[in-house]
Amino acid sequence: MFTSQNFLRMLFALSIGVCGSIIFIYLGLPLPWLLGAIFASSIAIRFENLPILSPKPFSIPARILIGLTIGSAFTPEILQYIDVYFYSLLLVIPFTILTILCGMYYYYRFQGFDKKTAYLSSMPGGVIEMVIIGEEIKANISKITLVQSSRLFFIVVSLPFVIQYIFKVDISGNKLITQPITSINIPEFLALVFIGVAGGVIAKKIKLSAAFLIGPMIASIAVHSTGVITTTVPDEFLKFVQVVFGTIIGFTFRGVRMKTIISTLIGTFGHFIILALISSIFISIAYFSFGFPIISTILAFSPGGQAELNLIAILVGANVPYITLHHIVRLFIVMNIAPIFARRLRD
Numbered sequence: 001m002f003t004s005q006n007f008l009r010m011l012f013a014l015s016i017g018v019c020g021s022i023i024f025i026y027l028g029l030p031l032p033w034l035l036g037a038i039f040a041s042s043i044a045i046r047f048e049n050l051p052i053l054s055p056k057p058f059s060i061p062a063r064i065l066i067g068l069t070i071g072s073a074f075t076p077e078i079l080q081y082i083d084v085y086f087y088s089l090l091l092v093i094p095f096t097i098l099t100i101l102c103g104m105y106y107y108y109r110f111q112g113f114d115k116k117t118a119y120l121s122s123m124p125g126g127v128i129e130m131v132i133i134g135e136e137i138k139a140n141i142s143k144i145t146l147v148q149s150s151r152l153f154f155i156v157v158s159l160p161f162v163i164q165y166i167f168k169v170d171i172s173g174n175k176l177i178t179q180p181i182t183s184i185n186i187p188e189f190l191a192l193v194f195i196g197v198a199g200g201v202i203a204k205k206i207k208l209s210a211a212f213l214i215g216p217m218i219a220s221i222a223v224h225s226t227g228v229i230t231t232t233v234p235d236e237f238l239k240f241v242q243v244v245f246g247t248i249i250g251f252t253f254r255g256v257r258m259k260t261i262i263s264t265l266i267g268t269f270g271h272f273i274i275l276a277l278i279s280s281i282f283i284s285i286a287y288f289s290f291g292f293p294i295i296s297t298i299l300a301f302s303p304g305g306q307a308e309l310n311l312i313a314i315l316v317g318a319n320v321p322y323i324t325l326h327h328i329v330r331l332f333i334v335m336n337i338a339p340i341f342a343r344r345l346r347d
Contacts, residue, residue: 006053007050008051009052009053010052010053010054010057010058011052011055012050012051012185013041013044013052013055013214013247013251014058014243014244014247014262015051016040016044016052016247016252017036017037017040017041017243017244017246017247017250018037018040018243019036019040019208020036020037020039020040020172020246021033021034021037021040021239021242022036023034023036023039023040023144024036024039025174025339027170027220028172028173029172030161030163030164030165030171030172031160031171031172031242031312031315032172032173032174033174033239033242033243033246033266034156034160034242034243034246034312034315035156035157035246036246037242037243037244037245037246037247037250038153038156038246038247038249038250038251039097039250041228041246041247041249041250041251042201045250045251045254046258048116052162054247054248054251054254055244055247055248056248058244058248059244059245059248060200060212062211062240062241062244062245062286062307063102063200063213063216064193064196064197064212064213064216065196065216065223065233065237065238065239065241066213066307066310066311066314067196067200067212067213067215067216067217067218067219067220068192068193068196068216068217068220068232068233068240069178069219069232069233069314070217070220070310070314070320070324071216071217071219071220071221071222071223071224072220072222072224072232072233073320073321073324074221074224074225074321075080075221075224075225075312076225076226076227076293082321082325084165084290085321085322085325085326087173087289087290088286088290088292088297088300088322088326089325089326089329090263091282091286091301092287092301092329092330093329093333094282095278095279095282095301095332096124096333096334097155097333097334098124098278099122099124099274099275099303100119100124100177100334101122102122102274102278103121103122103123103271103274103275103287104118104119104121104122105118105120106118106122106271106274107122107198107267107271108122109149109329110270111267113140113143114139114140115212115345116134116137116138116139116293116342116345117134117139117143117144117340118341119139119146119341119345120133120134120139120144120338121143121144121147122270123148123334123338124272124275124303124304124330127144127145127149127152127305128149130144130148131144131145131148132314132337133338133339133342134342136339137342137345138245139342142228144219145252145265146253146256146260146261146264146268147267147268147271149249149252149253150264150265150268151271151272151275151304152249152304153249153252153265154268154269154272154307155246155272155275155303155304155308155309156249156303156304156305156308156309156312159298159299159302159304159312160307160312162298163295163298163312163316167294167295169295169316170316173314176235177238177239177257177314177315178232178233178234178235179232179234179235179236179288180235180236181234181235181236181237182291184231184232184234185230185231187229188197188229188230189231189233189234190222190301191229192229192231192233195216195219195220195223195229196215196216196219196220197216198219198316199215199216199217199218199219199220200212200215200297201215201241203215203216203218209331209332209335210306210307213306213307213310214328217324238311238314238315242311242315245307245308245311249308274307275303275344277301279298279303282301283297283298283301286300286301291320292319292322293318295316295318296313296318296319296322296323299312299313299318300322300323300326300327301326303330306327306328306331309323310323310324339347
């Protein structure tokens with residue numbers, strides 16, 4: 001229930017996330033606003049007496065802002081090169097199928113999951129969507145939630161360090177991501193937000209997957225690609241979005257025994273290594289065959305959450321349209337084949 005008391009508890013949780021971000025900025029660590037919030041909230045949840053609550057209600061406005069930011073990258077100039085991405089997008093099909101098959105075999109053979117739970121745990125899709133399908137087919141919901149959350153945790157935490165320390169792209173400190181709020185056209189921004197909210201509501205009504213991300217993104221693409229609106233989401237808002245997602249990710253394991261968390265992380269780490277190997281193969285094929293920038297290629301073939309990876313793409317200045325299109329194709333494949341095959345599995 002959303003009460004004033006719960007709202008204050010959410011704000012307290014977000015303030016803890018901000019404190020973690022400030023520590024990460026001071027230490028010069030990558031993506032401080034996102035990773036610092038994950039770090040601080042992960043520690044805070046172990047103190048059960050703290051009056052904190054996961055800021056999940058903030059997720060919808062945060063997703064709308066990400067969707068609007070993604071859409072703003074689809075300028076008229078960028079759209080001229082969409083056809084160049086076609087062959088790279090075709091690689092998403094075997095990439096998705098291979099990650100599902102290898103993941104399912106790993107969880108069924110080595111982790112002792114039943115086939116339905118192993119299948120949905122291996123899906124490179126959203127946690128919420130896999131849990132909903134799992135409830136319908138009577139799979140083990142708690143295992144799916146923990147495994148999918150652990151996979152997302154590993155990917156979101158490891159990628160920034162890979163980008164900064166292996167590929168030498170400095171993403172530390174409190175840098176500007178977009179224009180500060182003092183430099184933007186406020187009326188145009190408010191119009192953009194209105195369009196984004198409307199896009200999210202419409203997408204939800206027609207039951208589009210990840211509605212409050214995809215809907216605003218499509219609306220933003222429509223107005224930015226035609227030049228009707230040129231304003232983007234202000235820098236301060238995107239920093240807040242990072243804290244929101246970081247805090248929510250940190251809260252994933254609240255109420256779960258430390259022994260269960262450790263065993264799940266160890267089990268999921270094996271799957272993470274498999275995913276890293278598969279991703280490396282397809283990243284290499286795409287990079288050497290088509291010559292796309294390596295950071296953009298890595299993010300395009302990383303099986304993490306769409307919102308989280310697109311957020312990282314925005315923060316590191318990667319080719320957002322290229323990355324977004326790959327994740328849309330992957331999400332489309334997952335959300336269409338997952339329910340069909342899940343119901344046919346027998347242990």
